[in-house]
Amino acid sequence: MDRWESDEVLLRELTEALAEAAAVPPAFARAARAAYTWRTVDVELMLLTSYDSVLDAGLADRARAALTARQLVFDAEGISVQVEVTEAGIAGQVLPARSGRVELLTATGPVEAAELDALGFFLLGPPPSGPVRLRCEVDGSTVVTDWVCV
Template identity: 80%
Template sequence: MVTGQGDGWESDEVLLAELRAALAEARDVPAGFAEAARAAYTWRTVDAELMLLTSYDSILDGQLAERARAAVTARQLVFDAEGISVQVEVTEAGVAGQVLPARPGRVELLTATGVVEEAELDELGCFLLGPPPPGPVRLRIEADGTFVVTDWVCV
């Protein structure tokens, strides 16, 4: 069948051939689409990621501030939720912490742009990371198949 005036296709066969060519090109998913899909997929664990809320921050401890006579050089943070506790000390030298109860796993230090550093948990659940970058950071912990992420904390 011949198509109407000025639509650019001489026949249905030409139109079908162009459609086949367009669909063949679309079979390869563009890298940007695949990356966006992976990013959207990470939201499936958002509830687990919001488990560890800050339960203690030494900066907010008024009694500690009253007792301190010298400048505080370390910041103490504790994150607790559903049987997991992450105790952290942040200094200029780095971030030291422990996941309790101790279990095998790894910890990642995250900024808004992604993972800055990562370390394995030792047999006591302890980890040591380098100095955190300025600005908001959080920890993502994978321990014994459980994934949790702490609140954002400005350091």
């Protein structure tokens, strides 16, 4: 005889099975969240280590207020990303020059991407307000900059 004599019996057993699956032990949920945080452990973080024109103590307050472009330099192991941010957009260069791709990221995900030219230059549109970062994929490696508000 058939194990499920009617659709109602089948639906009841399916409902019970799904209810059991929904009851994930808290330890499993914590372990899953912890594993998820390690998903980008191989992505090297580029820190704003060299220069930020907004923080340059050598600029007089009046000159700083008159700046129309913000200059940023991010460094990581053997890679430097130099960026100039204006109302028109973001112009930058990855050094040493190499082929690759740059993505502009916000907290909600990628906004825009551009290919690097032969000299490592890239152009992106105006950044959205709030924190942004750049993800650079060069020669099979991926690096991301620190978050900055531009």
